[in-house]
Amino acid sequence: MNKSAGKLISDIIRERLQKAGADFCANDNIAEYLQEGDLERLQQEVEERVQALLGSLVIDTERDPNTRETAHRIAKMYLQEVFAGRYAPRPKITEFPNTKNLDQVYTVGPVTVRSACSHHFVPVIGQCWIGVIPSGHLIGISKFSRLAQWVFSRPQIQEEATVQLADELERLIHPHGLAVIVRARHECMSWRGVKENDCAMTTSVMRGYFLKNTATRMEFLSLIRDPRG
Numbered sequence: 001m002n003k004s005a006g007k008l009i010s011d012i013i014r015e016r017l018q019k020a021g022a023d024f025c026a027n028d029n030i031a032e033y034l035q036e037g038d039l040e041r042l043q044q045e046v047e048e049r050v051q052a053l054l055g056s057l058v059i060d061t062e063r064d065p066n067t068r069e070t071a072h073r074i075a076k077m078y079l080q081e082v083f084a085g086r087y088a089p090r091p092k093i094t095e096f097p098n099t100k101n102l103d104q105v106y107t108v109g110p111v112t113v114r115s116a117c118s119h120h121f122v123p124v125i126g127q128c129w130i131g132v133i134p135s136g137h138l139i140g141i142s143k144f145s146r147l148a149q150w151v152f153s154r155p156q157i158q159e160e161a162t163v164q165l166a167d168e169l170e171r172l173i174h175p176h177g178l179a180v181i182v183r184a185r186h187e188c189m190s191w192r193g194v195k196e197n198d199c200a201m202t203t204s205v206m207r208g209y210f211l212k213n214t215a216t217r218m219e220f221l222s223l224i225r226d227p228r229g
């Protein structure tokens with residue numbers, strides 16, 4: 001096992017988090033507690049653990065060419081792709097001042113969201129719509145998508161992912177109104193378990209004017225309605 005001074009890198013990072021009193025649940029971002037070179041060492045450690053998992057599943061990774069590199073691929077996929085939102089810092093978001101005092105509703109979507117449920121680690125794939133009534137700050141529209149990708153590429157439950165995205169947006173742009181709707185299919189419900197193929201979950205967070213004012217909320221809902229029906 002890949003160890004430094006007799007310690008696993010995951011133990012070293014966990015100690016830093018515990019010392020700081022920081023949460024490290026599946027959908028928390030821990031980038032602040034990583035130092036240079038940690039991610040490479042963590043990926044190596046995860047690879048070794050996945051290799052042991054394959055061994056416990058009684059898969060002959062030496063003779064089976066299809067699984068020979070699987071532990072490496074899974075470790076890389078978790079740390080650099082599907083769970084990168086736990087380990088990477090928040091994407092850089094450029095803000096612009098709202099010089100013309102825009103105060104009407106605008107919407108962005110559908111933004112594709114990809115995640116994995118924290119219960120089974122199988123995919124959750126769906127779409128997200130965001131509504132904003134700006135105050136003093138604006139951000140470029142691609143940044144809604146970048147922020148959503150960052151929040152969703154962690155083991156998640158959809159309800160918490162929706163709130164996390166709303167919290168990040170609120171911190172960034174302090175809007176007068178914020179609406180986030182996510183509609184996603186959970187493969188833990190289709191690939192396995194109850195095997196419901198056509199069932200989706202919809203979560204919604206309404207804040208500010210969208211929460212207080214029914215007409216504003218209805219305007220958002222009508223704007224995001226797919227014109228194709």
Ligand SMILES: Nc1nc2c(ncn2[C@@H]2O[C@H](COP(=O)(O)OP(=O)(O)OP(=O)(O)O)[C@@H](O)[C@H]2O)c(=O)[nH]1
Nearest residue numbers: 117118119156157158159186188189192193194201
């Ligand atoms: N609330 C919520 N539940 C989720 C989400 N993703 C997956 N789940 C559900 O979490 C539940 C976990 O239930 P458990 O009873 O612990 O697991 P299980 O025995 O595998 O359950 P089954 O899926 O019913 O076979 C399942 O009902 C999943 O469908 C999510 O984003 N939000």
